Amino acid sequence: MSAVTALAAALHAGDVDVVDLTAPLSEETPIISLPPERAQPWPFAREVISEFDAGGPHVYWNNISLSEHTGTHFDAPAHWLSGKGGQDVSQVPPSKLVGPVAVLDMTDEVAADDDFLLRREHVEDWSERHGALPEGGWLLYRTGWAERAGDAARFLNDRHTPGVSEDCARWLAEQTPLIGIGVETVARMRVWRASSTSPTRATGTSTGRASTA
Secondary structure, eight states: OOHHHHHHHHHHHTOSOOOOOOOOOSTTOOOOOOOTTSOOOOOOEEEEEEEEETTEEEEEEEEEEOOTTSSSOEEOGGGSGGGTTSOOTTTSOGGGGSOOEEEEEOHHHHHHOTTOEEOHHHHHHHHHHHOSOOTTOEEEEEOSGGGGTTOHHHHHGGGOOOEEOHHHHHHHHHHSSOOEEEOSSSSSSOTTSSSSOOHHHHHHHHTTOEEEO
């Protein structure tokens, strides 16, 4: 039996738990807040095409509009300037989207400090207790921030959100076997807090890493 067949059988038998980490998408979904002089992303919006009425008596469906980075999404290397000319979402091999994960739970630290930054020593401490970071895997940075998703003001928090320190981001991208990082916030850096550049995103995309948010 192949690995894929075995996985399919385990899923069908309920022997494997599938955890949906995506956030529901709606008109209340928080979106990134950029400096006013920059072009702004569209929030999620929808318009009914038909709902079992004269417009389409047998079907309910909608037109939708949104920025491609609204809600749960994947940042391909080409997204940031340092990854210009790199792979876009359609070019990233599917094999890089499936892999082992290391979950770093920093919810207690973030509860005590909205501006908490993940540092290299946090990751190294995790590795000492749980083993090496997985080859070709993903780091899932758990902060508990998703609990705020129903309230855009609390979620964006005037740009006071947890993030990753620049040194840690560079180390993760250049010296670990990881291929990506996943976060609960709008983006994996402290959003546009101090400048118009993002060291953590720039570091990841310049090395071909990706991220999800």
